[in-house]
Amino acid sequence: MRAVTYQGPHEVRVEEVPDAKVEAPTDAVVKITSANVCGSDLHMYEGRTDLETGRILGHENMGTVAEVGSGITRLKVGDRVSLPFNIGCGHCRNCQAQKTGFCLEIGSDTPGGAFGFADMGPYQGGQAEYLRVPFADFNALRLPGGTEHELDFTMLSDIFPTGWHGTRLAGLEPGESIAVMGAGPVGLMAALSASIQGADRIFVVDQHADRLALAEKVGATPIDFSEGDPAEQIMEATKGVGVDRGVEAVGWQAHDHEGVEHPAGTYDTLVDVVRATGGIGGVGIFLPADPHGPDELMQQGRLRFPFGKLWFKGLSLGTGQADVKIYNRRLRDLIIAGRANPGFIVSHELGLDQAVEAYQHFDARDEGWTKVVLHP
Numbered sequence: 001m002r003a004v005t006y007q008g009p010h011e012v013r014v015e016e017v018p019d020a021k022v023e024a025p026t027d028a029v030v031k032i033t034s035a036n037v038c039g040s041d042l043h044m045y046e047g048r049t050d051l052e053t054g055r056i057l058g059h060e061n062m063g064t065v066a067e068v069g070s071g072i073t074r075l076k077v078g079d080r081v082s083l084p085f086n087i088g089c090g091h092c093r094n095c096q097a098q099k100t101g102f103c104l105e106i107g108s109d110t111p112g113g114a115f116g117f118a119d120m121g122p123y124q125g126g127q128a129e130y131l132r133v134p135f136a137d138f139n140a141l142r143l144p145g146g147t148e149h150e151l152d153f154t155m156l157s158d159i160f161p162t163g164w165h166g167t168r169l170a171g172l173e174p175g176e177s178i179a180v181m182g183a184g185p186v187g188l189m190a191a192l193s194a195s196i197q198g199a200d201r202i203f204v205v206d207q208h209a210d211r212l213a214l215a216e217k218v219g220a221t222p223i224d225f226s227e228g229d230p231a232e233q234i235m236e237a238t239k240g241v242g243v244d245r246g247v248e249a250v251g252w253q254a255h256d257h258e259g260v261e262h263p264a265g266t267y268d269t270l271v272d273v274v275r276a277t278g279g280i281g282g283v284g285i286f287l288p289a290d291p292h293g294p295d296e297l298m299q300q301g302r303l304r305f306p307f308g309k310l311w312f313k314g315l316s317l318g319t320g321q322a323d324v325k326i327y328n329r330r331l332r333d334l335i336i337a338g339r340a341n342p343g344f345i346v347s348h349e350l351g352l353d354q355a356v357e358a359y360q361h362f363d364a365r366d367e368g369w370t371k372v373v374l375h376p
């Protein structure tokens with residue numbers, strides 16, 4: 001089969017690899033119809049993780065079941081399914097508590113497994129014609145058959161639940177205000193989620209005009225950090241009150257207007273603008289170590305972080321990978337009911353053979369390259 005493989009910093013290749021196959025009775029093989037490129041792929045693409053060369057990328061996968069193992073009782077060949085980026089075993093302590101992002105029996109040294117991901121187990125990704133899905137009865141979410149809502153449903157594997165997770169970690173309630181750092185796909189999904197949940201005012205911070213324009217489409221107020229300190233802009237817009245909640249959707253490669261990395265820059269802003277006793281949901285990725293990164297503290301996974309102010313304001317802070325399975329069933333049903341359209345952010349639908357240029361453009365955050373969906 002053909003697949004997108006990691007070849008080292010800033011290099012992916014579309015190549016012939018061994019077919020995905022059923023390896024355990026609880027596996028299924030899914031024929032991929034859509035596999036998205038994610039901001040998380042870019043951390044790996046840029047060589048900022050220890051992903052080994054040759055691994056197939058892709059953790060945002062959907063398709064139809066092509067083959068099932070002898071232990072599969074629920075899924076049938078031909079079922080259309082969305083696959084959470086996390087792989088859960090379904091029976092460990094964390095999976096039973098719905099914390100499938102932190103499965104204890106699927107990952108490597110630390111809890112949590114995922115498709116095509118550094119430090120989250122040995123699993124291949126789905127930017128390929130076929131994908132092996134472990135514990136498929138537990139992990140796959142069934143979708144209505146056919147091809148309807150493909151671009152909306154393909155957001156169920158990661159970024160729609162992740163954006164939603166950010167708002168839940170932040171504790172958003174209807175009628176509250178929220179600031180989202182980052183207008184990448186995850187930040188945009190957090191803004192969409194906040195809007196569906198009845199936020200009264202949503203700010204989205206970025207410096208890319210095309211991405212901020214998409215934030216406006218879901219009713220958010222864009223804040224361009226290239227035009228001045230985003231905290232000051234939000235405080236001014238709220239007459240000094242600030243916001244109830246904040247979502248961090250950038251991660252440790254957050255940078256200033258010139259591109260100089262400030263891993264804690266977005267947290268600086270949120271601690272300033274979230275009002276006392278409010279909450280922050282951190283879904284942008286941070287790592288235990290970033291040995292080759294430019295920031296000395298972050299090389300050891302440490303942040304220069306205004307903890308004193310956070311504590312003094314009584315802010316709560318939630319973090320981590322999204323437990324996709326908590327949300328994906330309900331978010332699927334919002335899509336079917338016509339109440340959510342996360343596919344609105346898709347800018348490019350490409351064949352697998354165009355993956356190399358897709359990575360280059362998306363990594364450069366070239367104008368108009370918001371979200372790429374590959375159709376193998």
Ligand SMILES: NC(=O)c1ccc[n+]([C@@H]2O[C@H](COP(=O)([O-])OP(=O)(O)OC[C@H]3O[C@@H](n4cnc5c(N)ncnc54)[C@H](O)[C@@H]3O)[C@@H](O)[C@H]2O)c1
Pocket residue numbers: 038039040041042043158159162181182183184185186187205206207208211225249250251252253254255256265266282283284285320321322365
């Ligand atoms: N927790 C999870 O489960 C989970 C799931 C998916 C993605 N992620 C992570 O979420 C983050 C965002 O993902 P994405 O796909 O949207 O990535 P992306 O790289 O496409 O978007 C990030 C955006 O942040 C903006 N940005 C950079 N510095 C900024 C700053 N100082 N202030 C405001 N905006 C700034 C960039 O211009 C860009 O538009 C990544 O770290 C990704 O790895 C986490």
Ligand SMILES: [Zn+2]
Pocket residue numbers: 038039040041059060085158159
């Ligand atoms: Zn992703």
Ligand SMILES: [Zn+2]
Pocket residue numbers: 088089090091092093094095096102103104105106
């Ligand atoms: Zn588990």
